[in-house]
Amino acid sequence: xxxxxQTPKFLIGQEGQKLTLKCQQNxxxxxxxxxxxxxxxxxxxxxYSITENDxxxxxxxxxxxxxxxxxxxxxxxxxxxxxxxxxxxLCASSIGDRVAEQYxxxxxxxxVL
Amino acid sequence: QQNVxxxxxxxxxxxxxxxxxxxxxxxxxxxxxxxxRQHSGKAPKALMSIFSNGEKEEGRxxxxxxxxxxxxxxxxxxxxxxxxxxxxxxxxxxxxxxxxFGDGTVLTVKP
Numbered sequence: 558x559x560x561x562x563q564t565p566k567f568l569i570g571q572e573g574q575k576l577t578l579k580c581q582q583n584x585x586x587x588x589x590x591x592x593x594x595x596x597x598x599x600x601x602x603x604x605y606s607i608t609e610n611d612x613x614x615x616x617x618x619x620x621x622x623x624x625x626x627x628x629x630x631x632x633x634x635x636x637x638x639x640x641x642x643x644x645x646x647l648c649a650s651s652i653g654d655r656v657a658e659q660y661x662x663x664x665x666x667x668x669v670l
Numbered sequence: 671q672q673n674v675x676x677x678x679x680x681x682x683x684x685x686x687x688x689x690x691x692x693x694x695x696x697x698x699x700x701x702x703x704x705x706x707r708q709h710s711g712k713a714p715k716a717l718m719s720i721f722s723n724g725e726k727e728e729g730r731x732x733x734x735x736x737x738x739x740x741x742x743x744x745x746x747x748x749x750x751x752x753x754x755x756x757x758x759x760x761x762x763x764x765x766x767x768x769x770x771f772g773d774g775t776v777l778t779v780k781p
Contacts, residue, residue: 561713592771599674599758599771600714615768616671647713656702656721656762659769661713 559584561662563648569668572640578633578665580648589631590649590659593617600647606631635667642669672697674761676772684780689746691775693759696740702762703735704769705744709755717757718744749779 561582570576582589587608592600592615602615604623612623622634631648645664651657673696683689691705702721708714720726720733720742730749735742746753756774 590769597756597774597776599676599773601771602768605768616770656719658704658716658719661715663713 559586559660561648561650561660563646563662563665565665566663567666567668569670570635570638571670572638574638574669576635576638576667578635578646578648578667580631580633580662581629582631582648582650582660582662583629584650584652584660585628586650586652586660587628588651588653588657589625590651591615591621591623591631591633592647592649594645594647594664596643603633603646638667638669640669642667672700672761672763672768672770674759674770674772676757676759676775678775679773680776680778682778682780683749685749685751687749687779689749689753689777689779691744691746691757691759691777692741693743693761693772694741695761695770697761697763698737698740699763700737700761701764703733703742704760704762705731705733706758706760706771707755708758708774714758746777749777751779751781753777754779 590605591603606625648662649659706714
C-alpha cells in the first residue's frame with residue numbers, strides 16, 4: 558500500500574498573498590492531480606501531471622500554478638489568494654492517466670482573510 | 671466540455687432500504703465511469719467502476735451503465751448507516767487524463 562501526504566493541513570492567508578500547497582506520494586505512481594472542492598460539492602481539476610516534468614491544465618487553472626518537482630511530489634501555488642476563498646484542495650495520484658483508480662490525499666483546507 | 675450531473679442532491683433513507691443514485695453525462699465518447707465515496711472530513715475513495723454497457727455487482731453495490739442514454743447509476747442494497755457519505759460520479763474519455771466529477775449526492779442512512 559501507499560499514502561499521499563498533503564501539507565499543510567490548514568492554510569490561512571491574506572488576500573493577494575501567494576500560497577503554496579505541497580503533496581507527496583509513495584505509491585510510485587506516474588500521474589498526479591490537484592483538485593479543488595468547494596463545500597459539499599464535487600471536485601474540479603486544477604492541474605495534472607502525467608509524468609515527471611509534464612504539466613497539463615485542468616478546467617480551473619486560472620489563478621494557479623503547479624510544479625512537478627520529482628515523480629513523488631507535486632506542488633500547487635495560489636498566485637494571488639482571493640478574499641473569502643474557502644475550499645479544500647485535494648491531491649491525487651494514479652498509476653497512469655487512462656483507466657487507473659485515483660488515490661486521494663486528506664486535503665488542505667484554505668481560508669483567505 | 672464534459673457536463674456531469676447527479677441526482678438527487680441529497681437523499682435520506684432508512685437502514686435496510688435499497689438506494690439509487692443517478693449520474694448523467696454529456697460526452698458520448700466517454701469510456702470510463704466511476705463512483706467515488708467521501709465520508710465527512712475524509713478523502714474521496716473509489717468505490718466501483720464500469721467500462722462497458724450493462725451491469726456490475728460487487729457485494730451490496732451495483733452499477734448500471736447505459737451509454738446510449740448517457741446515464742449510469744449506483745444501487746445500494748440493504749443500506750447501512752456506515753454508507754452515509756457524499757457519493758461522487760466521475761467520467762473519463764480515453765485520450766485524456768481528465769476525470770470529470772459531478773457535484774455529488776449526499777446520502778444519509780437513518781438507523
